Amino acid sequence: MSLEVQLLLLAWGTLVGLDLVSVPQMMIARPLVAGPIAGAMLGDVATGLQLGVLFELFQYDILPMGATRYPEYGPATVAAVSAAHAATGTLGLGLGALVGLITGMVGGLSLHELRQLNTRAVRRAAGALEAGDPRVLERVHAAGILRDAVRAAVVTALGLVLAQVARAYLAGALPPHGVALLNVAAVGAALAAGTAGTLRLVGRGPGLRWFAAGVVGGTVVAWLR
Amino acid sequence: MSSLPSPTRARPRLVRSLLRLFTVQGSWNYERMQGIGIGVAEEALLQDLRTEGGADGVAYRAAVARGARFFNAHPYLCGLAVGAAARAEHDGVPPEQVERLRTALCGPLGSLGDRLVWAGWLPFTSGLALIGVALGLGLPAILGFVVVYNVGHVALRWWALRAGWTYGARVAQALREPLLQRATALSGPAMALVIGAALPLVAQYLSGAFFGWARLALAAVVAGGFALLWWQRARLTGLRLGLALLAVAALAGWVWL
Numbered sequence: 001m002s003l004e005v006q007l008l009l010l011a012w013g014t015l016v017g018l019d020l021v022s023v024p025q026m027m028i029a030r031p032l033v034a035g036p037i038a039g040a041m042l043g044d045v046a047t048g049l050q051l052g053v054l055f056e057l058f059q060y061d062i063l064p065m066g067a068t069r070y071p072e073y074g075p076a077t078v079a080a081v082s083a084a085h086a087a088t089g090t091l092g093l094g095l096g097a098l099v100g101l102i103t104g105m106v107g108g109l110s111l112h113e114l115r116q117l118n119t120r121a122v123r124r125a126a127g128a129l130e131a132g133d134p135r136v137l138e139r140v141h142a143a144g145i146l147r148d149a150v151r152a153a154v155v156t157a158l159g160l161v162l163a164q165v166a167r168a169y170l171a172g173a174l175p176p177h178g179v180a181l182l183n184v185a186a187v188g189a190a191l192a193a194g195t196a197g198t199l200r201l202v203g204r205g206p207g208l209r210w211f212a213a214g215v216v217g218g219t220v221v222a223w224l225r
Numbered sequence: 226m227s228s229l230p231s232p233t234r235a236r237p238r239l240v241r242s243l244l245r246l247f248t249v250q251g252s253w254n255y256e257r258m259q260g261i262g263i264g265v266a267e268e269a270l271l272q273d274l275r276t277e278g279g280a281d282g283v284a285y286r287a288a289v290a291r292g293a294r295f296f297n298a299h300p301y302l303c304g305l306a307v308g309a310a311a312r313a314e315h316d317g318v319p320p321e322q323v324e325r326l327r328t329a330l331c332g333p334l335g336s337l338g339d340r341l342v343w344a345g346w347l348p349f350t351s352g353l354a355l356i357g358v359a360l361g362l363g364l365p366a367i368l369g370f371v372v373v374y375n376v377g378h379v380a381l382r383w384w385a386l387r388a389g390w391t392y393g394a395r396v397a398q399a400l401r402e403p404l405l406q407r408a409t410a411l412s413g414p415a416m417a418l419v420i421g422a423a424l425p426l427v428a429q430y431l432s433g434a435f436f437g438w439a440r441l442a443l444a445a446v447v448a449g450g451f452a453l454l455w456w457q458r459a460r461l462t463g464l465r466l467g468l469a470l471l472a473v474a475a476l477a478g479w480v481w482l
Contacts, residue, residue, distance in 0.1 A: 024247035025300060026375050027347070032354055036367050049358055052367075053427055056351060060420070061454075061463030063343050071464045093431075094471065101467045108464075118254035122261060129261075129293050132286030134268050137293055141265045144252025178478020180439050185474035186467065187431045188446025191424070193463025195447070196454035198420045201344050207417040214421020218356075221422070222429040225360075 001042070001086065008041050009078055010156050016074035017152020021111070022145050029074035031055030038081040051080045051096045054186065057194030058104075063201070072107025075152060076100040079159025087171040094182025097190070099166050103159035114151050118144045235270075235390065242269040242307060243386055249303050257295045263307055264293025270311035270390070288314040291323055298331050299338020301381050306330045308389020309396035318394050326394055333400060337409065342381070345412025350374040352419035359426035446470065 012034070020029040027033060032052045039048015055077045062070040080100030087095050121140055122129070128136035174182065202211045249262035271292070274285040292310060296303070306327055313323045350373055357366025388399035432443055450466055 021253060022248060022251040025250070026378065027351075027371065030351060030370075032351055032358075033367055033371060036364055040364070045364060049363060049367075050431065053355060053358055054431060056355060057427065058463045058467065060348065063339070071462075094474070097467065098471050098475075101464055101471070105464060105468075115254055118252050119256050122252070122254050122256050129264075130290050132288070132290035132293075134289050137261065137264050137268065137289065141248070141252045141261050144254070144261070145248060148251065174475070174478045175481065177481055178475070180435070181442070181474040181478045181481075182471060184435065184439050184442045184446060185470035187428075187435075188443050189450055189463065189467035189470045190431070191428055191443075191447045192450030192454055193466060194420075194427075195424060195451050196458070197463065198348070198417075198424070199455070200458070201348065202413075202417045207413050210414040211417040211421040214418040214423075215425060216421075217418075218422035218425035222425045225429070 001082070005041060006082075006160060009038055009082055009160060010153065012038060012041065013075040013078040013156025013159065014149060014153040016078060017072065017107070017155060018145075018149055020072060020074055020152075022148040029072075031059055031073045031077040034074045035077040035081050038078040039085070042081065042085045044081075044085045047084050047092070047096070048081045050093060051077055051084055051100065054093060054097060054190045055080065055100055055104075057190040058101075060201075061193040061197035069112055070108055071101075071104035072111060072155065073100070073104045075107055075156040075159055076104035078156060079103045079163050082160055083163035083166050086167045092179075092183060094179060094186045095166055095170055097186035098170075098182070099159065099163045102162060103155065106158060107155045110151050110155050114147055117147055238270050238272070239308075239386055239390060242266050242311075243304065243383060245269055246300075246304050246307065246382060246386065249300050257293065258297035259300070259303060260294050260296045263296045263303055264289060266303070267292035267307045267311050270307070271314060274314060284314075287320065288323075291320060291327075294324070294327070296327055296331060298334035299342060301342055301378060302334040302338045302385045304382055304386030305334060305389040305396060305399065308386045308391070309393055310389075312390050312393035316393055322394065326396070330396070337400065337405075341405075341409050341412055342378075345409070345416050346377050347374065349412060349416040349419050350377075352416065352423040355423040355427050356419070359423070359430040 016029050016034045019025060019027070031054075035052025035055065036045055036048040039045045042048070055073045059073050077100055080096035080103070083099040084092050084096030121143060125136050125140050129140070198211070202208055245266040249259055249266060252261040253259060254261070268289055271285055271288050274288055275282045296306065298306060309330070310323055310327055313326060350370055354366045354370035357369065389396055392399050432440060435443055450470065454461055454463065454466060
């Protein structure tokens with residue numbers, strides 16, 4: 001993979017990481033968007049779509065509410081696509097999922113650290129903020145966004161390095177049935193997480209009947225295809 | 226009390242405030258949460274107050290300071306609080322009442338936004354995109370998701386800001402809008418139906434390359450993983466389950482040599 005493509009992925013991962021919380025929350029941070037675009041950059045949209053769908057299911061397991069801590073699957077999906085792309089036919093989904101889940105965990109931890117840094121910055125500026133100084137207010141805010149951009153870039157870079165290491169040491173190390181097992185584990189965990197997360201959202205009320213109707217309809221369509 | 230600019234004159238300021246609202250969580254922190262971002266967005270609507278309260282803009286600075294204090298709600302609906310607080314400042318509402326208004330809005334705006342967007346519009350549109358990808362639409366399904374989702378997203382942000390600015394301290398009236406009530410009531414069932422339909426199609430899409438024992442193993446992993454996530458929901462997350470299963474699979478594959 002050329003340096004230009006790696007830099008392109010790094011830039012895309014940074015934008016995706018910024019979108020999650022800071023700017024502008026237009027959902028390019030969703031794996032379903034982050035993955036296929038990363039795939040298109042690599043000339044492998046199919047792998048990007050598959051991993052985008054896979055991590056979108058993991059995303060259903062979390063609700064990004066308030067101060068809750070959650071994994072960050074946007075830059076993780078970019079790294080996952082990068083890992084899976086070069087390993088297509090050998091490891092594919094399983095390798096991508098492994099790299100993506102580790103990167104997602106690191107991303108989640110980094111968000112907590114970022115919030116701590118922002119808290120310290122706000123405390124330092126408390127006097128000026130209480131005096132209503134608009135320049136300090138804007139500076140504190142802009143610094144927070146800049147910090148998040150750096151955080152997103154670092155998480156994406158770590159993910160891309162991890163992808164490189166995984167490709168170098170794992171691709172080819174497992175026999176075909178081991179590869180299949182890894183793929184089964186990745187898809188199985190994603191489907192389980194997606195289903196459990198959705199059912200937690202739906203609850204036991206009338207929504208459950210709509211969910212059941214959807215499952216029946218989706219199964220029929222899948223059967224007929 | 227300052228003379229309020231007419232809606233037409235206020236529009237450029239509302240637009241500036243809206244643009245700043247897209248960054249509302251940029252400085253999210255554990256002390257003031259969204260407070261700083263809210264303050265930055267509100268400042269665009271407070272500039273008229275610079276000439277009030279003396280040459281050094283005492284009223285303006287006091288309003289800016291209040292605007293940047295603790296606040297937390299759904300990011301798409303923060304505009305309602307920004308517009309309402311800015312309008313109340315212009316209307317000469319006493320400072321403690323402006324503070325109470327901001328505090329009172331946190332809970333309702335958070336809960337409404339979570340139900341309407343995080344648990345409604347977002348999974349609904351993303352579920353439609355999943356169905357599109359599973360049915361072979363590819364990138365156009367993703368593009369459709371981004372466009373459709375953001376039409377709703379931007380419309381909601383703009384409505385919230387304008388409603389807050391229009392109603393001021395009487396902003397609770399805006400939350401009783403029939404369209405908003407209907408959208409909240411419909412979004413849950415619609416989301417459930419669409420994701421319910423998406424799951425079997427996505428399962429088929431992702432398992433397309435699996436044959437024989439792999440399909441049986443997949444069914445077992447999904448059932449077992451779901452049961453674990455459901456009954457151990459306080460301790461187990463999808464991420465932990467995924468990492469654990471991948472570790473077991475890698476070990477089993479390596480032993481199976």
